[in-house]
Amino acid sequence: MRLLNRSAGRLTRGRRGPLAGLVVLLLGLLMTGGLYSAFAPSQQAAADQATADDELVAQGRELFLVGCAFCHGKNGEGIETSDGQQLGPVLVGVGAAAVDFQVGTGRMPLAAPGQQGPSKKQAYSDEEREALAAYVASLGPGPAIPSEQDWSLDGLTDEEQEEAVVRGGQIFLTNCTACHNFAGSGGAMPEGGYAPNVRETEEQYVYEALLTGPGQMPSFSDGNLSQTEKRDVIAYLNSVDESPDYGGLTLGSLGPVVDGAVTWVVGIGVLVGFAVWIAAHTTRTDRKKKGEVTT
CATH class of the missing domain: 1.10.760.10 (Cytochrome c-like domain)
Known part of the structure; x- marks a missing residue:
């Protein structure tokens, strides 16, 4: 027991010595420097960037x-x-x-x-x-180029994706249909301008158009429409493209003006032509019969 106490005393005195303190300090500095070098960004890499x-x-x-x-x-x-x-x-x-x-x-x-x-x-x-x-x-500071994760629905469940489409449809019908029409097919604007067909536009550019507001289009910053709401609008447009046309010919989904024009030009035109054909055919038949009777 006495021998153990003496050995412990010697170790304690050794640890308290000035040389031991210096060694501990050096070890601490080496460990700190190593950890900093391993996890801190390289100044050279930052300078290169x-x-x-x-x-x-x-x-x-x-x-x-x-x-x-x-x-x-x-x-x-x-x-x-x-x-x-x-x-x-x-x-x-x-x-x-x-x-x-x-x-x-x-x-x-x-x-x-x-x-x-x-x-x-x-x-x-x-x-x-x-x-x-x-x-x-x-x-000057301005909106940065968005990444795919800003508009992608990856990672969402089917139910969450359906909810995103519904929300996007409500936002689009409230803010965008006046110019782009309900199906996003575009339309005429005052003073020679026009709203393009956004269904034929890549998702990235739809997002950037919402973010920056090109031409006559208003800009929807993240304060007006959040990143999630912009994503939902794109999800709605994709769903319109993927939806089947239950009503037959959509005529470009350009609205009632185009539908009415086609009805008058094609529908009424066909009926008028058919009526003219009937009248001409009836007249020729009557003349032929009259000629046979005279003979």
């Missing part, structure tokens, strides 16, 4: 000066004509999402300023579009 972002913005600026500055100004400040008309809108603060929508759908660049840019084949590559979006985003 910043350099890559700067290069992307520089590339986007070069593309912007060639293809966009004529209408939007060298720094996205917009340009007005001598009579006060806006040649190109201000791009400061529109964000990367607006550029991704306009360039991705081919609406920009325009061959010449017009009432409304039509959707067409994309003029830039995906890499160039990304660079343009990065440059415009650097001009």
Whole structure:
């Protein structure tokens, strides 16, 4: 027992010595540094990312000066004509999402300023579009490009997906049918504009259109329509595309004007033509009979 007490005393005195304290301190510093190196982001990686972002913005600026500055100004400040008309809108603060929508759908660049840019084949590559979006985003804070998880219904049960479609239909019928019609097929707008067929638009661009409000369309920021509500609208549009047409020919689902025009032109036209044919046929028969009697 005495031997054990003496050994314990020696160990205790050794631990309390200055050398032992220094060793413990060094071990603590090594462990802290190792953990920091393992879990903290590398400064070199952050610097490399910043350099890559700067290069992307520089590339986007070069593309912007060639293809966009004529209408939007060298720094996205917009340009007005001598009579006060806006040649190109201000791009400061529109964000990367607006550029991704306009360039991705081919609406920009325009061959010449017009009432409304039509959707067409994309003029830039995906890499160039990304660079343009990065440059415009650097001009001022604005909506970022959304990711697929923002509008995807993956992970929801069938019941939750049906509920999303119902909610999206209510939102669409309340806010969108005045321009895009109840089926999203689009329609005419005042002063030569038109609302496009959103059922033929990719989900990403529908989301970006809701977020940024291109042209005459109002913007629905997350404060107006949440990310979930925008997703529900897209779910409703997808359901319209997938629903069977129980009523026969939909005629593009363009509404009662088209239905009425087809009824008058085709329906009434066929009836009038049939009536003319009956009258002509009856007249020829009567003449033939009269000729036989005379002979």
